[in-house]
Amino acid sequence: MSEVQQARPTLLYVDDEDMARKYFARAVGSEYEVLLAASAEEAIATLATDGARIAVLVTDFRMPGRDGGELLREVAQLYPQIVRILVTAYADKDMLLQTVNSGEVFRILEKPLSVAQVREVLRLAGERHRERALRQHRLMAIDETLAFLAHELNTPLAAIANFARGIESRVAGEYTEQRQGEIGQAASAMHDNAQYCLAVLSSFLQSVRNSAGSKAARPEPGAEVSAGALVASLLDTYPFSGDQRQWVQVEMHGDFPVQTLPNCVALVLSSVMSNALRALAGTPSPALRFVVVAQPHLEIHISDNGPGIPPEVMERLLVDPVTTHASAGGSGLGMIFCNRVMQSFGGGIRIASASGAGTTVTLDFPSFKNRMIRSDR
Template identity: 40%
Template structure:
């Protein structure tokens, strides 16, 4: 069995290896020597050896060319495993004339996608391998995209479950409070009940707040449904302007009555957003929530939460690109925490249920779009989180 170390062979090339499976050592050496000038060739002398290679390096193998007659399990048995467990691999069978009936049976059953007759014709074999490599590499990219979508969906679902739990817990608390204030009024008509208030207007406050949080939870669930639909269908969602995203968050986020007045949306420097509306909506809601919670812990004299569209350089020396900045004038972030943000789960609100996953989730979404997240803060002077996007027009000059 020959397997060059994957990192030493065409680094970053993805699926690029031709694996020959033949129980004759000389045939393996001959094939590797003859075709190694054009292709990356690995060899295995049995089905078991081939499966060992696939178990550790399936991501690198694009084509398997297998002999039919081998001791133990034959080539068709290997082809069956390839079809079920490694669908990105192109399956070829090397067949002698006497094996033709079995070979065509394998073709008809969908186990093999091409046959090369022994002795191998050099020109035909090279042409077949080139076509199979291109097909295998494309399949590998396709299955990798499916895997990434599934991973993204799982991550979004986990984060979404945490985010939905917060407003639902608040709704449950308000309903419990209303139950405590509920009093039957036997002196009134049957079916009439009375809610006793400890403070004027508190029942309506609980009803309004519960409704806002219910609507917000519904918007988050809609976000996940759209993410799931896009992941299954391979869609990218509807294009969106940054102005529309900011205005949607301002209209749908469940601000407390006084908090709505803190919000200031500066959307003059509008631009088109990449990616899906649902994930970016969740990102911006997360940043707004973080800013509000920071200001609640140490409320400034005049609380202010600004979401501004602008152009900003992702790093010193780089050109300015479109950006969304979320700014608050809360207590700020300690240096020890600031240096770890966007790199690991870290929170200053663990005692109130903070997990530190919010900003990390935002970072991963932005990275998937080719952008980035930067955080700046001074103690007692607030914090700003900037979402840096790639410019939709690479020829556009910085503002």
């Protein structure tokens, strides 16, 4: 009986020396499928066609044209799932420190290469790649699960919202004026809460659909989601009521890629904007402004000119379940959830507000791009 053999992991080795490439392929070819490239440009061309199946990149540092450090930086940005290893024959301390500190390399191998050392490092790199793949699959499973839940909740929530409007329209003439007001207020709160849930679900579903169809391992180069695109998508899909859309303005002071959990960031943006729109109800000349900032820090500011947040609520807002909308069904957990989402990938939320002075919520993002820029120096 023939046994089913597990496919060998694929790695890409880059070196301008022909003998070095042949030596490396012979040394590990029995355990890995080895792709070879003679330059950074040739490596990028190979990645363009085979990047989804390449687990490990091993590159020499000193090469004509673009060196291995430049190649590692580009691969780190375009193919983050690939584990990256640098080979060098030079004791270039500054180069090594920059490369390691910028997070663009998993290990550094020194020439002449030891076969035993190479095999051990590749074994560890394979484990790291499997960990990354598992984490990516888990994130995709979370996205798919939440998208399914959103789809299932969408129709009943819409029915609840319509039913609430129907109640409001039918109470007149059937009850006393006081009872009409009570029922109407309850129906209005029911409608507003259903609309809020629909808005959050709609925003999340749209972000998932925008990212659907990409390869499991990574998005296509140039297809990354930017902060500006997330804000634009939110404004395109959010079910505004009345003239709410006219309250919103967007300012762009640069843009930046949202490299981690863009679908969850879309949920945070939707939740924060929903809170702001609710706060602006009844405010003369309501205004809501999104400001995307790329320098010196990566940030999205959401500012409104509403009544602001009382100090006793502000000091507990990101810690305890506290809300200014308890009568409308608010639980106070929304901002805690949003802050935890941002913190999960190294960011966070800051809130500035005062009674009668409006509120600004700032989403802070980790500066992956800034670290890469610094490593070029």
